[in-house]
Amino acid sequence: MEHGSLNTAARHPPAGDSHSTSGKQNRMDDAPACDFHKLFDRSPAGIYVVQAERIRYANPVLGQLLVRDCAALADASLLSFIHPADRPDVEQQRRQQLQKSASCRLRARIVRGDGSFKAVELMEALVDDDALTGQPDGPVLVGVMMDGTDHHQADLKIQERLNFERLLADLSAGFVNLPCEQIASRIDTSLKLLVEFLGNDRSTFVEFGSDEDQVQISHSYAVPGCPPFPIGPFAVAKLPWFINEFRSGNSVFMRNIPEDLPDSAIEERERCLREGIQSNVTVPLRAGGELLGGLTFAFIRKRCDWSREVLSRLSLIGEVFAHALLRRRNEYLLRKTMEENLRLRQQLEQDNLYLREQVVLKHSHGRIIGQSDAITQVLADIERVATTDAPVLLSGETGTGKELLAQTIHELSLRKGRPMIVVNCASLPATLIESELFGRAAGAYTGAVSAQTGRFELADGSTLFLDEIGEFPLELQAKLLRVLQDGRFERLGTAQTISVDVRIIAATNRDLEAATRDNLFRPDLYHRLNVFPIQVPPLRERRDDIPLLTWAFVEALGKRMGKSIKCIPRKAMQQLQDYDWPGNIRELSNAVERAMILADGDTLHIEPPAGSHSGPTANKTLKQVEREQILHVLEETGWRIRGKGGAAERLDIKPTTLEARMARQGIQRPGR
Ligand SMILES: Nc1ncnc2c1ncn2[C@@H]1O[C@H](COP(=O)(O)OP(=O)(O)OP(=O)(O)O)[C@@H](O)[C@H]1O
Known part of the structure; x- marks a missing residue:
């Protein structure tokens, strides 16, 4: 190689090295002239001297590292041998380090003559001393280049680990405190991140449910150009071996498909061939000691080049997702339970309380309260007969509402303009009944000092209600029959016949037919009265009406007493409905009145009379x-x-x- 003008300097380093302060032993002034060029040629590290960006000296080892002829290096730019991706970093690092000290240490990849790259380590010193360099051309860079492959590998590993840990931390942080509605979309974005980081083609979540025959594909992300796995239920029979592995909590590591698949995995083999899946890695999704499913990493465009070691890292990622899934599942479960609890509580509250609005307002028929079939039938009969003048016989136990019904018939009739006249045949002594009904002349009998208008006369043009007709004295029944038949009678003590137009409504709690058989009641009178018989049902045969009636009485009494009752405990109402009410509606009305007197809140604590009288x-x-x-x-x-x-x-x-x-x-x- 042609060594540049620095060769002399290298062979005869100048005296007075301003950097050397440690004493004579490090200085070579007194040593016999030394050919540094030859010495550097033997150096086991690559050595170079660069000035004005050009290589002025390069030893053979540098040529070997760069896989280039030493002669070709002369005057070349050292930077041109650095990997283009690393160049900006090398320049920046060098500048920064040399600003702080006279030397720098760098790592980079070099581009070698055979086209390969190699990691190297560079140690350089900037010498800016003309006396030292013997050159006026500016500062000189003296450098050593060493093979940095080992360092590089180690660096890469560390970097890779760091990157993975950062990813794991980011994924975990993304799920912390995330409302459970957002977990699904966060899983989707995380899957995308994961695939981009790991370099596989598709990742899919498989979740187990209670159904043995199917699993749930809940999330899937695939790189553009590869189809994601369809979301929804997936039959186990389509990939039995694979899903069985999941269910056993095993990881699956298939670098080479179909070679790595066992013979029994027939469906899996077919599907992988059909979809072009070359490798597949799966880790279980486990959280809180529970196996929730699996997370798969499929390779379609290329084979997987991961080592098995990656499995433990993927399992960590699987755990992050599994915890999110578990939290979502538990939260949904909790919400469902809470909603169910709320629903049950509301239902219970509604069941427990009879609300006034629900009961009373909807179902009243004027003054007659009731919606049971029995009372509805009675009301229909009343409506039919009201407008006629036919006599009506109301039969029923005491307190069932016979008088109220009689009043209603009257009010629905054309006679309603005049008041209905009432006679209670049981409460009048037999001796007085005749004069009460038919009237008397003055002196008609001892003590009858003045004349009296009978009720028949008073009821002329109106209705006469004969209550307790079964108690009507036998000896007067013929006279009564006559009035009923032709509307004529005589006042007591006179022979003058009076004609009246009276409509008769009679009521009884006795079996009148039986009374005729016992000769206590005239059959002809009975038949005359019984033209339109109405049987009034006892309360125990219309228990459904008890809540309506109760509320009607509560309402009426509440107004009178200035009390506002809003609810009645379900249990109390049930007791009222269970009780037989021998005194019928009257007895119920009395029970409500007693409870209303005692009530001091908006809830009525009421008991059937049996309770209150058994004290x-x-x-x-x-x-x-x-x-x-x-x-x-x-x-x-x-x-x-x-x-x-x-x-x-x-x-x-x-x-x-x-x-x-x-x-x-x-x-x-x-x-x-
Ligand atoms: N369907 C009803 N709706 C509302 N209140 C009713 C009803 N039936 C009866 N009552 C009330 O019950 C009480 C008893 O009714 P009523 O006097 O009409 O019965 P009764 O059968 O004539 O009794 P008795 O045979 O003892 O004379 C009255 O206060 C009446 O207003």
Whole structure:
């Protein structure tokens, strides 16, 4: 090689090296003239001297490293042998380091004469001393080049590891505190990142569910030009061997497909051939000790060049995803449970409370409350018969609403302009009934000082309601029949016949037909009254109406008492519906009234009478107990003393005895 003008300088380094301060032993002034050129030629490291960007000296080892003839290096640019990608870095590093000190240390790849690249290490010193270089052409760069392959490999590994760890940290950070609705889209972007980093062609999430026969493909990303795996359920039968490996929690590492596939993997072999899959790596998705699925890395355009070691790293990535999936699953589960709880609680609350709006407002028919089939049928009958003048016989237990129904018939009739006249045949002593009904002349009988207009006369043009007709005295029944037939009768004590136009509605809680058989009631009268019979059902046969009725009474009483009740506990309402209500609607109305008196909030705590009357009697006197019992039964029977189902019969005493006890206790029927 032609050594440049620096050769002399190299052979005879000048005296007074300003950098050498350590003493004479390092200086070669006194040594016999030394051919540094020859010495450097023997150096095991590549040595070069560069001035003005041009190589002025290069030893043989430098030529070997660059795989170039030494002669060809003369005057060449050293930088031109540096890998183009590394050049900017080399220049920048050199500049920065030489600003701080006289020497620098660099790593780079060189482009060799045979076209290959090689990692080298460069150590250089800038000598800016004309006396030293013997040249006025500016500073000189003296450098040593050594093989840096080992360092480079190690660097690459470290860099790769660092990059992986950064990726892992980024992926993990992306899922922290992420709302669970966003987990799916974050998995998608993370998969893309992952594929770009790892250099495979497609990555897919396979999740296990409760169905043994299928798995769920939940996410898939493929590089442009490769199809992603279709999202949705995927039958295990399509890739049985593969999915079985997943399910066992095994990793799959197939660098060469189909060679690496076992013979049993028939479907897998076919599918890989069809889709052109050359390699496939799969790691399990495990979190919280649970196997959730697998994450696959497919290679389509080229074979995988990963070593098996990569599996442990991929498993770490799998774990990051698996934790996100598990969190999403648990959160959805939790939400579902909470929603279910809320739904159940609301249902329970609704079940427990009868809300006034739901019950009362929707289902009332004027004053008659009820929507059961039984009462609906009665109402239909009433509507049909109301506008006729036909007599109506209402039969039913005490308190079932016979009088209310009679009133309704009257109000629906053409006679509604005049008030309905009511006669309770059971509450009037037999001796008074005749004059009450038919009237009397003055002096008609002892004590009858003045004339009296009978109820028939009062009811002329209107309706006469004969309540408890079963108690009507037998001896007067013929007279009653006559009025019913031709509207004529005579006042007591006169022979003058009076004609009236009266519509009769009768009510009874007795079996009138049976009474005719027992000769207690005239059959002809019975048939006359029974033109349009209506059977009024007892409350126990229309339990569905109990909530409606209860709320109707709560409403009416609430207005009167200034109380606003909003709910009734379900259990209480159920008890009301379970109770048999021998006193029927009247008894229910009384039970509501009692509860309303005690109510002090917006919830009505109500019990059926059986509960309220079974309270302890230990502290009460016999008189008190008797009084309460008489009152209770009178309330239930609507203050009817006589007859079947009357208070006397219920208390198993004679009506006269009951009347006597009522008088003794000072019990009087409240004004109607
Ligand atoms: N369907 C109903 N809707 C609302 N309130 C009703 C209904 N039926 C009856 N009631 C009420 O129940 C109480 C008893 O009714 P009512 O006096 O009409 O019964 P009754 O069968 O004539 O009784 P009794 O045979 O003892 O005379 C009354 O306060 C009445 O307003």
